Amino acid sequence: MGRKEDEVLELIRRNPYMSQQEMAERLKISRPSLANMISSLIREGKVLGRAYMLPEKGTVICIGGANVDRKFLLSEPLQMGTSNPVSATKSAGGVARNIAENLGRLGHEVKLLSVVGRDNDWQTIEEGSAAFMSLELTETLRELPTGSYTAVLDTDGEMMFAMADMEICDLLTPEHLSRYESVLLSAALIVIDLNCPAETVSFVQQLAESREIPLAVIAVSAPKMDRLGATLRGITWFVCNMDEAESYIGEPIKTDEQWRHAVWEFVDLGARNVAITAGERGVMAGNIQSVQHFPALPIEEMTDVTGAGDAFSSALLHGYLNTFAFPDVVKAGLTNAIKTLESPLTVRTELTAAGLKNEMEELQ
Incomplete structure (x- = not known):
């Protein structure tokens, strides 16, 4: 790439909405020459259309739920038909948002692409999210309230x-995402x-x-497994738990062999890599090369199950982005x-890349 192309990219970086005429005058070249140069940069993927957006290398876009989690931890065993003492918490949640954080x-x-209501719950999400992701693609709407998730946990969490x-x-909708x-x-x-x-x-599968x-x-x-289509082509990683896998394939998964076969079914439908989680039984994961079982790691004391699945998906994708070997x-x-x-x-809150690496070494 020549000096002039570098100068064009620098001008676009400073002001993506600058007209071609103004840009040509700044660079002291003809407008047709500039137009050809920009067309070439677009073909090479160095510029992304109008406004002339520069590619954001390394950015992860998370699409989906952003809501407020309300959790009620029972102080005593549940008694139906009466009031039960609990300890209550409220925090930012949603699968896509949790993975983004x-x-x-x-x-x-990371950028979160979601929709939320113009209400106090959105303020809770914004306060708990802004330090870890860009919210510029999350739109606030008047039509509906921000999503909510309410969980009742037993005395063991x-x-x-x-x-x-x-x-x-x-x-x-596809129109919104377009x-x-x-x-x-x-x-x-x-x-x-x-x-x-x-x-x-x-729509996203086809685009990908x-x-x-x-x-x-x-x-x-x-x-919500019916939102997954009949073909999984275009999917690099598909992650679900055993109940969700049973719902999609329409068959019970009891034995390890049935579990392994379920992974193969998803791979046969086009997913390149698949992980089916099963709590204390671990994970069955694989691709077209092989499918293997990964036992659950030892736990000192379980406090709360909320967010564990999202934590699994997130760190798995962190490993993928950092080209870890498949088992890692x-x-x-x-x-x-x-x-x-x-x-x-x-x-x-203590999660970091270096900390996760140390934890993986300690738990081996």
Whole structure:
């Protein structure tokens, strides 16, 4: 690339909305020459259309749920039909948002693409998220309230049941995402959770496949597995738990052989890498080369299950982005999940890339 091209990129970097005429005058070249130069830079992927957006190398775009988590930890065993004493907490949550925060704490540049209401819950999300991700792609809307997730946990911190109001995510349509297509095309990795409508998941899959952009699809619940299409082509990583896998394939998964076969089914449908988690039984993960079982890591004391699945997905993707060997990619996920289970927080505040590396070494 020549000196003039460098000068063009510097002008665009300073002001992406500068007209070609003004740019040509600054550079003392003809406007047609400048137009040819910009066209060449666009073809090379150094500039992304109008406004002349520069590719954001290394940026992860997380698409999906951003909500407020409300957790009620029972002080005593649940008694139906009466009031039960609990300790209550409120924090920023949502699968896509949680993954974005984990990745941000691990040192990645992250942007959250979501929709939220113009309400106090959005303020909670903003306050808990802004330090770890860009929120410029998250739009506030008047039509619906910010999504919410409410969980009731037993005295040991295990989830008894949960309720999620994520209707606002239905507004994450292909038309909405197409407004940010240039940003998606520049991503090092796109992560989408299945809070998004089925047609949106399909739209992102097709975009990722056609432009060879790594894509991770993260399941959120068994009822929402119908948002995953019949083909998984274009998906670099697919992560779900055993209940979600059973819901999609329509068969029970009881034995290790059935578990292994479920991974193969997802791979056969087009996913390049698949991980199916099963709590204390560990993870079954693989690709077209092989499928293997990874035992769960030892846990000192479980405090709260909320966020453990998102922690697994996040650290797994951190390993993938840092070109870890396949077993270490999965072990990174398992390590972060265990440490999150031991924490009362949905995303643990001590998480760093160096810290995760040390924890992986300690738990081997």
